Amino acid sequence: MGEKGALIAKFLLVRVAVSVPVILGIVFLTFMLIRVGGQDPVAMLAGPMADEAMLTALRAQLQLDQPLLLQFANYLFRLVQGDLGVSWQGGIPVWGEILHLFPATLELVLLSVGLAALIGVPIGLRAATHPNGWFDQLSRFGSLAGFSMPTYWMGLMAILVFFYILRWAPPPMGRLSMEVVAPTVVTGSLLLDCILAGNWQALGSALAHLALPVACFTLLAAAPMIKQSRAILIEIMNSDYVRYARANGFSKATIRKMALRNAATPLLTFLGMELTSLLAAAALVEYIFSLSGLGQWGLNAILLGDFAVVQGYVLTLALFSVFIFMVIDLIVMLLEPRR
Amino acid sequence: MSAEAASPSHWLAYPLGLARRSPTFVVGLGIVLFFLGLALLAPVIAPFNPTQSFSYEVLQAPGGRFFFGSDGNGMDVLSRVIHGSRYAFGIAVPAGLIMVGIGMPLGLLAGYKGGWLDEALLRTLDVLRAFPTIILALAVVAATGQSLVSMVVVIGLLDSPIFARVVRAEVLTLRSSTFVKAAIAVGNPSWRVMWVHILPNAILGATAQLPMRMAWAVRISATLAFIGVGIQAPTPEWGAMIRQGAEYVITGEWWVALFPGLALMTLVLGFNLLGDGLTDLLDPKRRGVGK
């Protein structure tokens, strides 16, 4: 294992080194973009009764009157020490909020992407084994429809039908119904905490509240999954080794297993990319279903011009994306004999 | 299988063959052309002026005077949906041109020359991939004012690196092909090789991707409008209409959000189908075998 261990260590080092400039680029871009965007939080902070003097005093207090680059230098200096600053909406430290809210978003996204993979890959496989069959055309049409459906519109329609008319789904106002006692927060993910605390009633309510948003989000995530797995699997089904396997009289099940095994690494890489782009899309689903995740917090901050929070939100997404790419590439490296 | 299909000279033969070969392409093209027609003939077809508000007929149900009903400001939803297609194309087509204008040469150079330019493109792609597009679009749109022009420029710029990546992939495969090596061996200067040999072939693959990127452009502009950042009332833009209609959905005025939502979804679907069909037709390997 020694040689393998060294390989992994080298890989991680290189990847971290490469992603530092990328993260810096993102932090700089966000920092500048929000300030350019005509938003001036000082007036909001000073409140309706503010006058000129109070504004200038506040602006100085928050060092907003200094040149942009100096402000960025300060921000970077504090960032390196792990201080993400304080949300101007309520003086709550940004770092605390991220730890508090990120698990909720992760829970939604990971569950949905997982489900999407469970749905997408088999459909892709079935479509690939019978190219241009009726199922293939249908799945292509379905996946493209999924691509074209605006998330927020789908969420609204889902609430209208499943909550308002059919009353199947619980009220879309948070992650847990009120009557239920929330479990002690350990991991931050409600589902895990419920299981850890053995609080089955809370688990039931949490799952019920997650059902509709996850269903919508899964549809959104399944569309690209179907399309991509179909493309990858078609390529594999036309490959020489599958033809040879057929010649050797392998059963359909064995061929399917072999095809999936070969599709694993390209699918995993695609999954990584999907995960990061879906993280940003989670904001809209959270907004409509009031799931109070990181996305809802970030979106609200964007609209209100709460700079520190927006920067924290973007940084978290960026760090998470880099982390996901690293993990996925690592798995691929271990899984993939071809390299 | 012996029955001879329609004789070759019959004018229907060609489209039917295409339809059989790739139904997605034909359906996609049909939808896009339908909306293009709507956009071009909007002033003629639309029963009312899209921004004219009938103060006394707010939130009327569909049927009667307003075929798709009226919205919160007393404006006819049908006319606004029809005129909305103008904004959809108004964004998709110029954004598409910017994407091609910047993306194509960028992808070509990065794919062919490689080196620092290629590295730069890949790094920007990393940044873009890890960056929530909502923020990027929001800040820039907010900075440059929420006009249609700034929307188009933002979406075009945002997407050019992604388009460049598509072109770069095409160029990379072409660059290793023998006919390109031959062209270089014969002594063509690199710009000629790129321009004459690689570009025409790369264009095929890239154009297949263009409708997909235009679909994305329409969707992102509607999302921005929904969040309240993009184009705002009274311009009849689908995203803004869905946003305004969102509140009415629950109290029973479902039509304010439903029709723009359906229109948006169908056009984006049309673009996607067109792109998917095009990739199928142009890419022999993935063409799949006829019946």
Next chain:
Amino acid sequence: MSLLSVEDLHVHFIARGINNQLRTAKALNGVSFTLEPGQVLGLVGETGAGKSLTALALLGLLRPPAKVVAGKIQFEGQELGLLDHPGHRSPRGKSITLIPQSPKTSLDPTARIGDQLIRIQREHGQTDTAKAHARAIEMLGQVQIPDPVQRLKAWPHELSGGMAQRVLIAAGLINSPRLVIADEPTTGLDLTVQAEVLDIFKRLVTANGMSAIIITHDLGIVAHYCDRMAVMFAGTIIEEGPVNQVFGAQTHPYTQSLIASTPKHIAQHGFASAVGSPPNLYDLPSGCVYKDRCPKAQAVCDTRLPTLDLGPGHRVRCHLPNPYS
């Protein structure tokens, strides 16, 4: 009774052109031949002559748009369904195996060699993994792969072309089939490795009393390794017979031009005329398919081709056979 007999096999490709027109390409037009146990038949012809297609038909690997229009295939007296796929119910895949053309890409890139060899056996009823493992080692030894136990753990991309082809031969013979079809087994390999691989293949086939069909466009391979040969042109076997007879007194003009273009012959007699472009399968000429390119073509060639016997097992389909002058 012969091991394999193929009678009047017709395969057409039906596709709908861009203008919605149905177009049929007649790829195989009445292929008939027989194969005796222990015999090695060389199937030779230019590309597009239908060599691989015949193999695919034998193996039941034809997929749309290819369609078996007519013909019968009998293996060990039992008729093979023209359309049923290889599988544990049919002899295809177990008693009839294939050694594919591109060795490196025909091995499953994500499984070790040993696992693939064991899997082939398990697919055909071998439940005892230990036996399968031992059998795999034994086969690798037979195809002269050094240190087989270690090699079992190797990944396909770690093998050279020659080594990979040897593994495929081992895989093709591991379930001790009765007929092995080698589809251009050595095209991608360089000459020295080619000879080694074919020697191993021939030795193992004859040692186990199997019969084999080698598909190639290299007459040298046919001459050296095959007992009988069949020359294909435009989907039909225009000449068939023992190797030494066909080389000795071959009569069909196409066979003559084929032999005329082998390097050995050019070295002795200089370059003969070019062989010409392959026929258009969409509208084949009536009568003899070779008549347009045949230097000795005459009016009679337009009529139906007879099958003439030129000696024990040596047949030719031509109106005017004349001995090699």
Next chain:
Amino acid sequence: MIKSFSKTIMLVIGMWATLAVPVVAQEKTLVMAMSATPKGFDPDIWVPGQIEAAVNLYEGLTRYGTRTGGNGKPEVDPSKIEPHLAESWTVSPDGKTYLFKLKKGVRSPFGNELTSQDIVWTYEKSAVQKRTGQFMRTAARIDKVEAISKYEVRYTLSDANRIFLGALTLHLPAIFDSVEAKKHATPEDPYATKWLALNTAGFGPYHLQTLQGGQQAVFVVNPNYAFKKPYFTRMVWREVPSPATRVALIRTGQVQYAEQIPFQQLTALRADNSVKVESVPGFGGATVRMNPRYPPFDKVKVRQAVAYATDYAAIGEAVFLGQGTRSRSMLNSPIAGAVSAYKYETDYNKAKQLLSEAGYPNGVDVTLEYSTNWWWEEPLVLQMQASLAKAGIRVTPKRIPSTEMLARRTINVWTVPFLTHLTSSFVPDPSYNMFLTAHCRGSSNVNANCDAAMDKLIDASVVERDQKRWLALLEQAQNLQADSATFVETFLPGTHEVFAACMKGYVWKPHNRLVWKDLTCAS
């Protein structure tokens, strides 16, 4: 295949969840669907959600009286000020010194009794923070606050004024339980502002139990509350950002109150018998304002032309859907002394005539800027664009982010030529309101509405103690403002609170926020 798959999942879970709901203890809980969880509770620091909570956590020394309104329901009477946390008070002859006697036995949830020290401490804290609390102190012209004895506090004013007693009804600056607060003070934060931002320690009817940012906040009744115990003992404040979702929740009875329901929904909700909509005109007017420092609005005739070219009837129908009440002056009842000074009616010819007299015969091009602070801004701008065009005033609507609008309309900045704004204030005192919106130093003066004569009138009214002369000054000021036409007065959007059908006891208060202690449920 996907459809049925997700449907069955929800069916199973839905059933399972409802089975397992325990019976809530005998507490009376009111669930509120709010747009966001409060980001802080210190009344001095303005953050989203703070005021909605603070009015129920902190109470003032005095309170407004109530009278039975026209519809038989109780309503606030701004002319009567009654004792509350202060039992009684005496006023010096020159009206500059007030001596308050505090009510005894008033305790905070922590058990500490209200003493004069708490009052003094709160003013010291506001002085340090220099935020909204400090502003109230200058507006009410409070000079000194001294503790005379354990239950006596003396206020000395810089000059006698009518705003002072009204200001003391407010939760601002809040009367904290300073004993409890001091436990959390630190050297660099002597007044425990950090602790008070996210915790509550006051003498109001409720106090904070738990706060989960972004999800839920729970308030429980103050066991030691000195007055009548509220009906609801537990208030659950849920964050539901999407208005559509809030409407769905109130209509299906999942919540008993839903905040900020879009105006257009009200007609539909009124028809729904599972919901009760309580509407009150209030005194905040939706106005379009012109900044005299920017041409063409520097000419009064242009401003008057805009007032005449506004189609009030269409605005009433299309924007306020027939539910608003016409605003007749910058002061509207129930503020005392309000007169109907704004006499403009739609008259396009008069508008065109005024325009040409002002030197713009072929009309004028202007930009009307609005943002997203109030829901009616966008539809109002649309109507103004449509009607003004008929008089040759070509309006281009321009939407700007709310933070930019806040910054550009601040006093002495005043860089918005033509904008929409709501006249609003916490204290229903006429002088105070005119000071806010029409005085050069008024913080709600957003359009450089600054004129020496007007300032003189307002300052005089603030200190005028004779009732008759005071009313005359008020009338004069309102007419002056109407003639200057820097405001286009349209409608009072009113306050519309949406409750579950069983709710009763809602009384509108000048700070325009929901007071929880008044509410009961008859189910």
